Amino acid sequence: MRRPHPGLLVLGAILLVLPLLLPNAFYFDIVNRMAINAIVVLGLNLLIGFAGQISLGHAGFFGIGAYASAILPTHYGWPPVAAMGAGAAGAALLASVIAPPIFRLSGHYLAMATLGLGVVISIVLKNETAFTGGPDGMPVPPLSLFGLEIFGERQWYGLFAPVLLFSVWACQNLIDSPFGRALRALHGSEVASQVVGVDVARYKVAVFVLSAFIASIMGSLTAHYVGFVTPNVADFLHSIELVTMVVVGGMASVYGSVVGAVLLTALPQALATFEGWETVVFGAVLMLSMIFMPKGLVPTLAARLGKGR
């Protein structure tokens, strides 16, 4: 049975109307960052929410994409699109090489291994100063598609908004496909899904590689968009931010990913008025939302509304 996706239409309408409502480039910038995070989080949610595998090192793949787009064009004269492809291929390759041994692990051991991967990538980026500019980072050349240079927050919105819409659509279709059913079965019980013929290991690796690929592509686009990269894009805190977006929005919820990304991207902006207390308030928000809504915002609200009906 094919489910209609009214949510997709709503999201599309919002993305269409939004440019008319945003007063200036500052707000476009925030919305662009929300879209970037939302797309990465969609990929990560496939892994965490649907396949039930945690990754505390996903910023590492984001960093690989960002630095591929910074280093290859700057030092070797590659065209940006080729660099982006190379970064994504590299991230996917790395993910597929390390995934088989990593996924023999489970629970906290898996968390540790992915965390270690992320930390190692960020340390390499910090130390290989000759290529990466070290802790200070390096500039990234602009991105041109089909001979047109993308310039300014509004033009970038024109790129990010359709990509977000496409990602949501693709995720929903993926989840409704046999692949998605296998993933959900995996989350329910690995042994049971193995018994009915799901190649557990292959699916875990596939979804890990896919989410790494997405993270790398978005890392590349972000690097071009910001025009500058620092090793912070790959560090542990960024990985945590991404996982937090998944969990706060709602594990195994496509729109939860979008909502989580939007809220947690807006939060630091809203907290800027707290002067110095940002970290404390951010931490408190994380704790409170997990204590009172352990399932995440969207599934919790959906359950509430469902009951009221």
Place this chain on the structure above:
Amino acid sequence: MLSQFLQFMFSGVTIGATYALAALGFTLIYNASNVINFAQGEFIMLGGMLTVFFLKSGLPMPAAIVLAIAVPAVVGILLEKLAIEPAKGADTVSLIIITIGASLVLRGIVQIWRGKGPAVFPAFSGNEPIIIGGAALAPQSLWVIGTSGVIVLALWLFFNRTVAGKAILATSVDPLAAQLAGINTQWVLLVSFALSAAVGAIGGILLTPITMTSYDVGIMLGLKGFVAAVVGGLGAGHGAVAGGLLVGIIEALTAGYISSAYKDAAPFLLIFVVLFFMPRGMFGAKKTERV
């Protein structure tokens, strides 16, 4: 040549002893509640920062140290009572996020209260190094290693020779069965969090005269303590100690012989090697999953 190696080993064992204490902290909480407490590093930071604060406010060293252990222990109890307990039954990921939130709160508060600069207090018994085999050993290193040894011994005695300790062990094996046998599992959780925080704080206090401290030292120290606990095998006390020492020594040898820039990467590469060959760490319990 040998003296150089000895020098690296000294610094490795010293820092490794602190990692061992951090790993023991992870182990204590993990056994009692199955939670990996990502705020463990902040207890280490609190130990050092609070000692500096109490010394500056005019307290003598022993009083400052006692308070710098007691306050984190209370914080540990509050963390369990206010954050972990209400979220009972939540996913592993949700619990991880809660403890990460707690670590951000603690780190943020200390940053506002004490600023971003480094803080330090003098070593317990001077800085005159002891020369052994051509390598210099700072007296503070002896304090770190000695105190860690005493704590490990004390914890071992507590868990193997006292009723209270055995009650905690029983709870970690099977909470429901322990409850049925009349053990107050609620109390076990609180004691575990308090003990874990206190052990972490002691590590932080001991290490501060050597490496200095600041509001953000907890991130790396905590993560490396986690590495040590996993390398040793989550939940195994002797594994935590062995893992801590191994991580410390490998880090020091990497800094000495390969590159000091990559010393922080060494523990995280080690984790891959160990987990590849031993998916449950060196001393982790074999677990078969029942369907």
